[in-house]
Amino acid sequence: MSELLLMCIIGGHRAAIPAIRVQSVIEIEEITPIPGVPSFILGLTALRSQALTVIDCSAALGFESCGDITERRAAVVDVEGHLYALLVDEAYDVGEARSEPVDVPGGFGPGWQAAARGMVETDGGPAVLIDVEVLVKGRVAQAA
Secondary structure, eight states: OOOEEEEEEETTEEEEEEGGGEEEEEEOOOOBOOTTSOTTEEEEEEETTEEEEEEEHHHHTTSOOOOOOTTOEEEEEEETTEEEEEEESEEEEEEEOOSOOBOOOTTSOHHHHHHEEEEEEETTEEEEEEOHHHHHTTHHHHHO
């Protein structure tokens, strides 16, 4: 497997988002809250006059909310025609998957188990491969 991946840190763990799904990586300056949404949805932000729903990936996976967004990055992805900004602890590289995905070992928690397509080997070590649709549709929160 030689899929390109956006390497990032979420909840203190190495994670990877398929690069083909990522339109850009941005810094979020301002978020407008949305009343009545699940706590992992931080609100809306804008990118070139387009509204993005901001997802706190740490909170979505069952970790403590990322809190302060200053100096944090987000991967912009499209799911069924809607744009999402996946807020991560750190986005630091683009690399290749060096293996096919294998089952995520126990101990990562139900959030990771629900949102992972598996664990892949990369040049920097193993990383959890994120299933973007599961993360943004809230299925992770339901599993946790």
